[in-house]
Amino acid sequence: MLLSLSIFGPIASALIYFNFGRYLGNYSNYLMLGxxxxxxxxCLLLISTTITDNLVILFSFTKLSTVLSLNLExxxxxxxxxxxxxxxxxxxxxxxxxxxxxxxxxxxxxxIGLLSAFTFSMCLLAISSNFVSVFVFWELIGLFSFLxxxx
Amino acid sequence: xxxxxxxxxxxxxxxxxxxLPKAHVQANVSTSIILAAIILKLSTYASLILxxxxxxxxxxxxxxxxxTIGLISYIHSSLATLSQIDSKVLAxxxxxxxxxxxxxxxxxxxxxxxxxAILLALAHASSSAALFTLFGQVLYDRLHNRLFYYMxxxxxxxxxxxxxxxxxMLANSGLPGTINWLSxxxxxxxxxxxxxxxxxxxxxxxxxxxLYSFWPYSFSTAGIAITxxxxxxxxxxxxxxxxxxxxxxxxxxFGINAWMxxxxxxxxxxxxxx
Numbered sequence: 001m002l003l004s005l006s007i008f009g010p011i012a013s014a015l016i017y018f019n020f021g022r023y024l025g026n027y028s029n030y031l032m033l034g035x036x037x038x039x040x041x042x043c044l045l046l047i048s049t050t051i052t053d054n055l056v057i058l059f060s061f062t063k064l065s066t067v068l069s070l071n072l073e074x075x076x077x078x079x080x081x082x083x084x085x086x087x088x089x090x091x092x093x094x095x096x097x098x099x100x101x102x103x104x105x106x107x108x109x110x111x112i113g114l115l116s117a118f119t120f121s122m123c124l125l126a127i128s129s130n131f132v133s134v135f136v137f138w139e140l141i142g143l144f145s146f147l148x149x150x151x
Numbered sequence: 152x153x154x155x156x157x158x159x160x161x162x163x164x165x166x167x168x169x170x171l172p173k174a175h176v177q178a179n180v181s182t183s184i185i186l187a188a189i190i191l192k193l194s195t196y197a198s199l200i201l202x203x204x205x206x207x208x209x210x211x212x213x214x215x216x217x218x219t220i221g222l223i224s225y226i227h228s229s230l231a232t233l234s235q236i237d238s239k240v241l242a243x244x245x246x247x248x249x250x251x252x253x254x255x256x257x258x259x260x261x262x263x264x265x266x267x268a269i270l271l272a273l274a275h276a277s278s279s280a281a282l283f284t285l286f287g288q289v290l291y292d293r294l295h296n297r298l299f300y301y302m303x304x305x306x307x308x309x310x311x312x313x314x315x316x317x318x319x320m321l322a323n324s325g326l327p328g329t330i331n332w333l334s335x336x337x338x339x340x341x342x343x344x345x346x347x348x349x350x351x352x353x354x355x356x357x358x359x360x361x362l363y364s365f366w367p368y369s370f371s372t373a374g375i376a377i378t379x380x381x382x383x384x385x386x387x388x389x390x391x392x393x394x395x396x397x398x399x400x401x402x403x404x405f406g407i408n409a410w411m412x413x414x415x416x417x418x419x420x421x422x423x424x425x
Contacts, residue, residue: 070333070336135327136327136328139326139327140327142361143321143326146365147317150369150372150373
């Protein structure tokens with residue numbers, strides 16, 4: 001529950017920016033900051049409670065045969081929670097700076113949406129416990145960083 | 152072996168691949184879509200039927216030769232894309248690379264690799280058709296030119312074109328979630344089971360396919376435009392958008408839900424192993 005809440009912030013703000021950014025304008029910045037704050041608090045709560053490793057199968061590409069079965073697995077271990085907290089904290093600061101820095105740009109909502117999607121894929125890379133999910137989210141990180149560089 | 156040579160002419164593998172880029176450059180859009188998406192797949196079907204099904208012993212005997220030819224032509228064509236200045240030649244070389252991947256998957260005699268080859272044939276049919284639609288129809292209609300030099304930052308004022316270019320390039324390079332990714336992964340896993348050396352060389356596919364997909368994308372969406380006529384460029388029309396979505400949406404749907412394809416094509420694959 002807390003884990004899903006902690007990765008909910010970046011993906012929700014990315015979806016808000018991509019879908020409603022042009023209608024909401026600068027109001028979506030406040031929404032984004034609130035969502036990130038929720039994520040950050042749930043991360044800190046996750047760290048403060050020591051829990052055992054719980055494995056969640058996020059999504060299952062149905063197997064082509066019995067040989068190749070592809071599951072996107074995520075697990076919350078203590079180490080991954082620390083990394084998750086660092087990611088959320090740093091990208092919270094980065095987004096705060098990006099709001100100020102990109103405020104003169106016409107497409108600033110698109111930029112911050114890309115930044116949130118990048119943060120989301122970083123979070124899922126941090127908590128992935130499977131080579132398939134590492135590969136998938138590594139590719140997503142590559143994609144979003146390419147788009148951010150080429151913005 | 153002679154039949155394999157005839158099929159290799161059609162695939163096409165390396166010494167015999169020169170005709171394909173020239174044919175694509177000279178042909179119009181519909182012809183090059185049919186050529187890339189359908190006629191090249193007939194070579195896959197022919198090698199499945201004639202080589203694997205009809206004469207399995209000969210295929211087993213010549214499999215190392217065919218794998219070597221496939222690897223050489225794969226590496227050659229995927230690196231040759233990077234020195235192209237013509238967009239349709241680049242798309243043609245990328246389809247050569249994908250077809251050689253299919254050839255390697257077929258001849259490595261593994262269930263997973265065979266399934267991956269058939270799936271890659273389907274995936275490449277959609278993604279290369281979308282690529283040729285973009286380069287041959289959409290961009291050629293607006294610029295009357297195929298050279299990358301003249302399409303620098305063409306999509307700066309056409310967001311729909313930019314997004315469709317991005318999605319097509321992602322589908323072509325094998326983003327997770329497309330059939331391209333699934334089939335490349337299963338070809339890699341399957342060849343690693345039979346021939347590890349081939350799989351190690353083949354694992355550069357993930358890198359090189361991203362290279363030759365993102366290079367034209369960054370060329371056509373970034374940089375300084377050579378003319379300010381691009382400020383008034385027409386975005387994608389409804390017809391072009393619907394055509395591209397018709398090609399690309401099944402790629403993503405079947406990539407995520409691959410079990411839908413299982414009863415259709417995977418039934419007879421086991422009988423093709425020699």
